[in-house]
Amino acid sequence: MAEFGFDYSGLKAYSGHITDKDRLLKSSSGGAASHIAEQFIRHGGVVLGVGYAKDFKSAEYYCVNTIDGLEKLRGSKYIASRKMINIDGEYRSVYKVVEEYLIKGQLVLYIGLGCDVGALKRYCQANKIDDVNLFTIELICVGTTIQEAHSMYIQETEKKYRSKIRKLNVRYKKEGWLPYIRIEFEDKNVFEAPFNESDLGIAFNILYRRSCSQCGYKGEKHVGDIAVGDYFRLEHDDDSYDENGVSILIEKTEKGKRIIKNIEPDDFLLKEIDIRKALLENHRYYKNLEADIDTEPIIANLRRNGLRYAIEKYYSYLIPDSAKCGSKKTVVMWGTGTLFSRYSLLVGSLCHVSNVCDNNEANWGKVFQENILCISPQELCSKDDVFVVIMIENVRARKMVEKQLEMLGVYSFDYVLNWIKYASRDMFN
Ligand SMILES: Cc1cc2nc3c(=O)[nH]c(=O)nc-3n(C[C@H](O)[C@H](O)[C@H](O)COP(=O)(O)OP(=O)(O)OC[C@H]3O[C@@H](n4cnc5c(N)ncnc54)[C@H](O)[C@@H]3O)c2cc1C
Ligand code: SF4
Numbered sequence: 001m002a003e004f005g006f007d008y009s010g011l012k013a014y015s016g017h018i019t020d021k022d023r024l025l026k027s028s029s030g031g032a033a034s035h036i037a038e039q040f041i042r043h044g045g046v047v048l049g050v051g052y053a054k055d056f057k058s059a060e061y062y063c064v065n066t067i068d069g070l071e072k073l074r075g076s077k078y079i080a081s082r083k084m085i086n087i088d089g090e091y092r093s094v095y096k097v098v099e100e101y102l103i104k105g106q107l108v109l110y111i112g113l114g115c116d117v118g119a120l121k122r123y124c125q126a127n128k129i130d131d132v133n134l135f136t137i138e139l140i141c142v143g144t145t146i147q148e149a150h151s152m153y154i155q156e157t158e159k160k161y162r163s164k165i166r167k168l169n170v171r172y173k174k175e176g177w178l179p180y181i182r183i184e185f186e187d188k189n190v191f192e193a194p195f196n197e198s199d200l201g202i203a204f205n206i207l208y209r210r211s212c213s214q215c216g217y218k219g220e221k222h223v224g225d226i227a228v229g230d231y232f233r234l235e236h237d238d239d240s241y242d243e244n245g246v247s248i249l250i251e252k253t254e255k256g257k258r259i260i261k262n263i264e265p266d267d268f269l270l271k272e273i274d275i276r277k278a279l280l281e282n283h284r285y286y287k288n289l290e291a292d293i294d295t296e297p298i299i300a301n302l303r304r305n306g307l308r309y310a311i312e313k314y315y316s317y318l319i320p321d322s323a324k325c326g327s328k329k330t331v332v333m334w335g336t337g338t339l340f341s342r343y344s345l346l347v348g349s350l351c352h353v354s355n356v357c358d359n360n361e362a363n364w365g366k367v368f369q370e371n372i373l374c375i376s377p378q379e380l381c382s383k384d385d386v387f388v389v390i391m392i393e394n395v396r397a398r399k400m401v402e403k404q405l406e407m408l409g410v411y412s413f414d415y416v417l418n419w420i421k422y423a424s425r426d427m428f429n
Contacts, residue, residue: 004283004286004287005286006220007220012275013272013275014271015246015270015273016249016269016271017029017245018035018267018268024242027171030242030245032268033228036259037049037109041064045106046064048061048064048098048111049070049112050062050073052168057150057155058082059077060082060085061081061084077170080115080144081116099124099127099129103129105133110134110136112137112139113139115215117136117217137224138217138222138224140230140282141215143208143209143212144209146203146295146299148302149207149302153200154168157191164185167184168182168183174192177243177245178194180194181198208295212288213289215289218286222285226260227252228249231246234246234281239271240271242269250275250278283338289342290393298314330383330385331354331389332386332387333356334358334391334392335390335391336356336363336391337392339392340356343391344356355372357374357375357379359401361376364379380410387412387413387414388413390413
């Protein structure tokens, strides 16, 4: 059972989504977190989850005991939250608030990232709190953007559009599940763009918290009763697939089992899946973010000149390098594994990517992240003037692909991390 570096034999996995389209569209993935939260409220419980602060520059905890109140929790916020709750104008520690509810014997559902749930559990242990009524949901998590990048984005956007933000959604489902950013301004104007092409999306991809590359809540170290995430890799012909989002749910504890058992089947389509398949298809449950971008110079630039400038500066050194593959060339990525998940969005934001190619026949014809169709090596050869960005980490496997490419007559290629590092090396000199 050491296949993923930990013993997963005690875990169970499910796919699922809210069946009502309007409600599903409001959630990030399949709406598992919101659906379970609703059920807790219906059973007299309170839910503690994360929403944006009033000015959208940060995220903080909210305590919710009505179905309507869950609205502000919906959707992912890609920053770490403040562990504070505003109660009647006064900020209080979220841990204290949870403690008070538990002492009163109230049913509590706490939703957060792995480190959020871990911190609450440590608090309960240290203060000998009886947590029999405490249930926890962890989000499967790649890591968060640094706070400064997020608040700078809000500041720059409000300045650019000369209006305060009224609503922010970084998982807006404009065209199905592909995340868009949608900002509603007080003057009623609206900004929409594919999230990964927005400055906030780019910041999420390149300005991550370095500590997240050494997350202490992966694999067997998860502490939540269940973990929920995106099930992007679910086959489109699976009967539990929905183009507007599907959740993956991983049950860990007895309480997790109770949460899953109590999911009302009327308006949530739940299906047990093989745990090994689930882990293969969502590696963030056990695998850390690869911190291979030197974020320090970008952060220094962000502090001096703002986010837009820092991104432009970063890209101005990447783009000439991407020009190596030339805008007229047909750019194809090779490999659909970890590096693809991590970098396909960044590569896609730098140049137009035609396809992804893979030796695995099972992937041919499948559509991956960002609507990229996977083709076979034979199809790759039939394309004119191709440049291949190799998305394979293992050196031996990469060398084999390079050899294969040469045999196919494709001599124009680069390893994705060279491509990025080469470009960023002299960036801020
Ligand atoms: C920083 C971050 C990184 C993520 N990385 C991955 C990943 O790599 N792979 C993956 O499969 N899924 C990841 N997710 C989870 C995914 O984006 C969805 O949040 C998750 O699938 C829940 O969606 P839902 O439709 O069930 O929830 P919704 O109905 O949309 O409700 C969202 C819930 O998430 C909580 N929440 C939102 N933002 C935060 C936050 N910053 N801190 C704590 N709680 C928050 C809210 O309280 C709410 O309860 C990440 C989420 C975040 C916030
Ligand atoms: S990767 Fe780990 S440490 Fe970073 S935000 Fe997610 S759970 Fe917390």
